[in-house]
Amino acid sequence: MRRLHNRIRPYAWGSRDVIARVQGRPVPSEGPEAELWVGAHPDCSSLVDDVALVDVIASAPGDLLGADALDRFGVRLPYLLKLLAAERSLSLQAHPDARQAADGYAAEDAAGVPRGAAHRSYVDGNHKPELLVAYTEFEALCGFRPAAESAELVDALGVMALKPVVGALAVGDLREAVRALLSWPAAARAELVDQAVAASGNLPDGPAGGGPRGLVRLLAHDYPGDVGVLVALLLNHVVLAPGQGIWMPAGNLHGYLRGAGVEIMAASDNVLRGGLTPKHVNVPELLRVLRFEPLHSPVRDPEPVAPGVDTWSVPVEDFRLHRIRLDGGEAALDPAGPRTALCMAGAVTVADGAGSARLTGGEAAFGAAGGGKMIFAGTGEVFLGSL
Numbered sequence: 337m338r339r340l341h342n343r344i345r346p347y348a349w350g351s352r353d354v355i356a357r358v359q360g361r362p363v364p365s366e367g368p369e370a371e372l373w374v375g376a377h378p379d380c381s382s383l384v385d386d387v388a389l390v391d392v393i394a395s396a397p398g399d400l401l402g403a404d405a406l407d408r409f410g411v412r413l414p415y416l417l418k419l420l421a422a423e424r425s426l427s428l429q430a431h432p433d434a435r436q437a438a439d440g441y442a443a444e445d446a447a448g449v450p451r452g453a454a455h456r457s458y459v460d461g462n463h464k465p466e467l468l469v470a471y472t473e474f475e476a477l478c479g480f481r482p483a484a485e486s487a488e489l490v491d492a493l494g495v496m497a498l499k500p501v502v503g504a505l506a507v508g509d510l511r512e513a514v515r516a517l518l519s520w521p522a523a524a525r526a527e528l529v530d531q532a533v534a535a536s537g538n539l540p541d542g543p544a545g546g547g548p549r550g551l552v553r554l555l556a557h558d559y560p561g562d563v564g565v566l567v568a569l570l571l572n573h574v575v576l577a578p579g580q581g582i583w584m585p586a587g588n589l590h591g592y593l594r595g596a597g598v599e600i601m602a603a604s605d606n607v608l609r610g611g612l613t614p615k616h617v618n619v620p621e622l623l624r625v626l627r628f629e630p631l632h633s634p635v636r637d638p639e640p641v642a643p644g645v646d647t648w649s650v651p652v653e654d655f656r657l658h659r660i661r662l663d664g665g666e667a668a669l670d671p672a673g674p675r676t677a678l679c680m681a682g683a684v685t686v687a688d689g690a691g692s693a694r695l696t697g698g699e700a701a702f703g704a705a706g707g708g709k710m711i712f713a714g715t716g717e718v719f720l721g722s723l
Contacts, residue, residue: 337677337686337693337701340382340389345371354421354472354596358680359698368423374678374700374721375416377603379459382700389413389702402705405673405723408653415655417676417721418599419698420468425555425593427613428477428564428571431464432625433586437606440621455616459605465652466584466601467636469659469719470576471680474595475546477571479588479631483508486570489548493535497528498566505570510628513570514589517563518610518619526561533565546575554593555612564591564611574635579659581636581648587627588634598678598719602654644712645669658720660684666713673723675703675710682716 344355350370356363373380381388390412393400397411405414432440440458449456468474480486487505490498504512520528533556539548551573555565571589576582576597584590591612608622609615638646638659644667646659660667662684677686679695686693688707695701695718703710712718 337688337691337703337707338384338392339693340374340384340676340700340702341386342372342374342382342700343380344369345373345380347371349422349424349426351421351423351596355419355698358419360696370421372419372698373416374418374676375603376413377416377605379605382702384702399706400704401674405705412603413674413676414603414723415676415721416601416603417678417700417719418601419471419596419678419680420592420599421596422592422594424558425612426591427607427615428567428589428591428610429607430589430610430622430626431466431584431586431604432458432606432608434463436586436625437461437463437604440606457606457608457616457618457621462602462604462606463586464602464604464606465586465650465654466599467581467648467650467655467657468584468592468597468599469581469638469648469657470578471596471598472578474576474597475593476574476576476582477568477589477591477593478574478582478584478634479572479590480510480570480629481572482630483510483513486513489539489569490566492538493532494538495528495531495535497531501566510570511623511626514567514610514626514628515623517567518622520563525563529556529561529563529565532556548573559612562611564613567611572631572634576635579638579646581638582634583636583648583650584634585651587625588631589626598657598680600655600657600721602652642669643667653723656722658722660712660718660720662712662714662716664715666711668709668711669720670709671720671722672705674705675707675720675722677701677703678719678721680717680719682714684712684714684716684718686718687711687713
C-alpha cells in the first residue's frame with residue numbers, strides 16, 4: 337500500500353469545518369473546503385512521494401492496474417474517491433453517459449473550445465455515474481419526482497406565470513416543464529423567483545422547516561433570482577442518515593444541498609449544469625442528456641458482506657465501494673483491481689500482500705491490483721474504492 341497526499345478543492349459552497357475536523361486540523365479552516373480528491377484524475381491527482389499518482393500509474397500500468405482493468409479502461413484508474421462537504425447547495429446538474437461524453441468531448445475539440453475554458457461542458461471523454469454515502473446527515477435533490485406530484489407543488493404556489501409549467505407537468509411532459517423553466521427570459525427570472533418565495537407558505541412544510549416550503553426558501557437564499565429554485569420542486573428531496581447512499585446514474589438531474597459524504601464515481605469531471613450556480617449553464621446540452629422520467633428509488637441502504645464490512649450495490653463496472661468499521665479487531669476483504677483506502681476516523685492499519693499503511697482521519701493509501709486479500713486492523717472507519 338502506498339500512502340497518498342490528497343488535495344482539497346476550495347469551491348465556494350464548501351464547509352470550513354468537516355474536512356478540517358476529519359483531518360484533525362484547526363476549525364474553522366481559513367476558507368471553504370469542498371472536496372478532498374483521492375485518486376488519479378489529471379485535474380487534481382493524489383501524490384505518492386511528491387509524484388502525481390496519475391504519473392505513477394502511467395509508468396507501470398500493467399503492474400498497478402492489472403490486466404483486466406487495463407483492458408477494460410485503458411491506462412487510468414477508472415474511479416475517483418472523494419470526501420464531499422457542502423455548507424451551501426451545489427448546482428443542479430447531470431452527467432452524460434459514455435457515448436454522450438465521448439461525442440461531446442470530440443465535438444468541443446473539433447469546434448476549437450479550449451480544454452480549460454470556463455464555458456466548456458466536456459472536460460474529458462468519460463461518463464460519470466456516482467454513488468454518495470452520507471457521513472453526516474445529508475440533504476439532496478436526486479432525480480425527477482412523478483410529474484403529477486410536481487404539478488401539485490408548482491400549482492400550489494398560485495403564481496399565474498407558472499400555469500404553462502403546471503399544464504405540462506399535468507400531462508406528464510417533464511421535458512417541456514424543465515425547458516420552460518430553464519429558458520425563462522433572464523430579465524423576468526428574479527421577479528418569478530420572488531413571487532414563488534412570497535407564495536412558498538402555500539407549500540407543504542417538513543420537519544425542522546424542511547419540505548418543499550423550506551427548500552424554496554433555502555435555495556432562494558443561496559441563489560436569489562435563479563430559476564433552479566423552481567426546477568428543484570420537480571426533483572426527489574431526500575434527507576439521508578449516515579450510512580445511506582444515493583445512486584445517480586447518467587442523465588439524472590440532481591443537486592446536493594447540505595452535509596458531508598464519501599463519494600465514488602467514474603473518473604470524470606463532466607458536469608452539465610442547469611442552475612443554482614455562477615458557473616457556465618448549457619441548457620441545450622443539458623436537455624439533450626437528461627432522462628425525463630421519474631427516478632423512483634435513488635436511495636441505497638448499506639448491505640453487510642462480512643463482519644464489519646458493508647457495500648452499496650450499483651449497476652456499473654467502474655467502481656465498487658466498501659465501508660469497514662472496526663472496534664479494536666480485524667476485518668478481511670478480497671477486492672478486485674486497484675484499491676484506494678480513505679480513513680475517516682480513528683487509526684487503522686491497512687495491509688495487503690505488497691505492504692501496509694497505518695492511516696488516521698483523512699489519510700489515504702493506494703494499492704496495486706495484484707495485492708490480493710486485504711486486512712484492516714485497529715479502531716476506526718475506512719472507505720475502500722475498488723472494482
